Amino acid sequence: MANFDVLIVGGGVIGLSLARRLHVRGAGSIAIVERGKPGHEASFAAAGMLAPNAENEAVDDFYRLCDESRLMFPELAGELKDETGIDIELDRSGTLYAAFTEEDSIHLDSRFARQQEAGIQLERLSAAETLQAEPRISENVRESLYFPNDWQVENRKLLSALEAYARLNGIKIIDETRADTLILESSRVIGITAGGRRILGGTTVLATGAWTSLIKIGDASVPFAVKPIRGQMISFAMPRRFFERVIYSPRGYLVPRADGRILAGATVEDLGFDDSTTMEAVGQLRTSAAEIAPLLSAAEVAENWAGLRPYAGDGLPVIGPVPGYDGLFAATAHYRNGILLAPITAKIVAEEIVSGTGSEYPRLFGPERLIRGSTKTASL
Numbered sequence: 506m507a508n509f510d511v512l513i514v515g516g517g518v519i520g521l522s523l524a525r526r527l528h529v530r531g532a533g534s535i536a537i538v539e540r541g542k543p544g545h546e547a548s549f550a551a552a553g554m555l556a557p558n559a560e561n562e563a564v565d566d567f568y569r570l571c572d573e574s575r576l577m578f579p580e581l582a583g584e585l586k587d588e589t590g591i592d593i594e595l596d597r598s599g600t601l602y603a604a605f606t607e608e609d610s611i612h613l614d615s616r617f618a619r620q621q622e623a624g625i626q627l628e629r630l631s632a633a634e635t636l637q638a639e640p641r642i643s644e645n646v647r648e649s650l651y652f653p654n655d656w657q658v659e660n661r662k663l664l665s666a667l668e669a670y671a672r673l674n675g676i677k678i679i680d681e682t683r684a685d686t687l688i689l690e691s692s693r694v695i696g697i698t699a700g701g702r703r704i705l706g707g708t709t710v711l712a713t714g715a716w717t718s719l720i721k722i723g724d725a726s727v728p729f730a731v732k733p734i735r736g737q738m739i740s741f742a743m744p745r746r747f748f749e750r751v752i753y754s755p756r757g758y759l760v761p762r763a764d765g766r767i768l769a770g771a772t773v774e775d776l777g778f779d780d781s782t783t784m785e786a787v788g789q790l791r792t793s794a795a796e797i798a799p800l801l802s803a804a805e806v807a808e809n810w811a812g813l814r815p816y817a818g819d820g821l822p823v824i825g826p827v828p829g830y831d832g833l834f835a836a837t838a839h840y841r842n843g844i845l846l847a848p849i850t851a852k853i854v855a856e857e858i859v860s861g862t863g864s865e866y867p868r869l870f871g872p873e874r875l876i877r878g879s880t881k882t883a884s885l
C-alpha cells in the first residue's frame with residue numbers, strides 16, 4: 506500500500522502537466538497511475554496545434570480558456586528546455602485557414618466579420634497573397650484567413666519532456682496499472698484500487714481522458730459521462746519543411762513539422778473504444794490533404810494512427826472539484842484541445858489543491874453543468 510499527497514489517475518498530457526505544476530507549487534508527494542505507458546494515448550496521437558482562433562468562431566469563455574493556455578506555452582517551452590534539455594519545438598509561424606470552394610468563401614466571410622468584430626488578430630489574404638505566403642498550396646485556393654496567434658508544438662516531444670521532468674523530480678509514475686475504483690471513506694475519496702492493489706492519496710485527480718466513465722467511485726459511477734471519439738491521422742515524410750504555417754480547410758488540416766513530416770488530420774468517429782485504423786480514413790485524409798496541396802497526392806503515407814479523444818456531452822472540458830465527494834477533482838474531457846489546454850488545466854487544478862482558491866474557471870467548466878443536466882449537447 507502506497508500513500509501520496511496527490512494521486513493523479515491518468516498519465517496523458519493533462520496528468521503529466523498537472524504533476525509538474527503540483528511539484529513546482531510544493532504539493533508534497535505526487536504519483537501518476539497510468540493504465541499503459543505515460544503519454545501514449547490521445548496526447549501522442551494529437552497534432553499539437555495551439556489554434557484557438559482557427560478552431561473556434563465564437564469568442565466566449567471557452568475561447569478565453571484556450572487563449573490563456575496558448576499564452577502559457579512560450580514560458581513552458583523555455584522552462585522545460587532548462588529542466589530537461591528537451592526542445593518541445595514551439596512554432597509561432599501562425600495558421601492559414603483557406604477556402605477552396607464557393608461555400609468555403611461564404612464561410613470565411615462570416616468568420617472574418619465575426620472574429621474581426623470580436624478583436625481577434627487576423628488578416629484576410631487574397632488567392633495571390635495566400636500563394637505568395639505558401640507556394641505549395643493548391644492554385645484552386647480562393648482566399649484565406651491568417652491567424653498569427655495560432656501556433657503548434659511537437660506534442661510527442663512535449664510528452665517526453667513532461668515525463669522526463671516527472672522522473673527527474675521524484676514524481677512517482679506507476680505505469681501498466683489500471684485504476685478500477687476510487688476508495689471512499691464516508692464522502693471522502695482516499696485513493697484507488699488498481700488490480701487488487703490499494704494506492705492512497707490525500708487528494709485524487711481524474712485525468713483519465715476517454716476512460717473516465719470506466720472508473721467507479723465506491724459502488725457508484727463517476728457522476729458525469731465522458732466517451733471516446735476516435736480521431737485518425739496520417740503523415741507524409743517530406744525531405745524538408747513543406748509549409749511555413751499550419752494550414753486548415755473546412756475539410757481537414759496539415760501540420761508541417763520541422764523535420765519535414767506533414768501531419769494530416771483528422772477523422773471524428775463515435776465508435777466506442779475501437780482505436781484501430783481504417784484504409785477508408787487513410788483515403789479520406791489523403792483526399793483532403795491533396796485538396797490543400799496537390800503535390801501530396803504523389804507522396805506516400807509514412808504513418809497512420811488513431812487516438813481516442815475524451816468527449817463530454819457539450820464538447821467542453823471538465824475541470825474542477827467533483828461535487829458530492831471530498832478530495833476528488835476532475836481534469837478530463839478535453840476533446841479536441843488536450844495539448845492546448847494542458848498548461849491552464851494544470852494551473853487551475855494545482856491552485857485548487859494547493860491553496861484551495863483558484864480562478865473562476867472551475868465554476869465555468871466544473872462537472873456541475875453535466876450533473877445538473879443543464880448542458881446542451883454539442884454536435885461532434
Ligand code: GLY
Pocket residue numbers: 552554736770771814840841842
Ligand atoms: N484538435 C484537432 C483534432 O482534434 O483533430
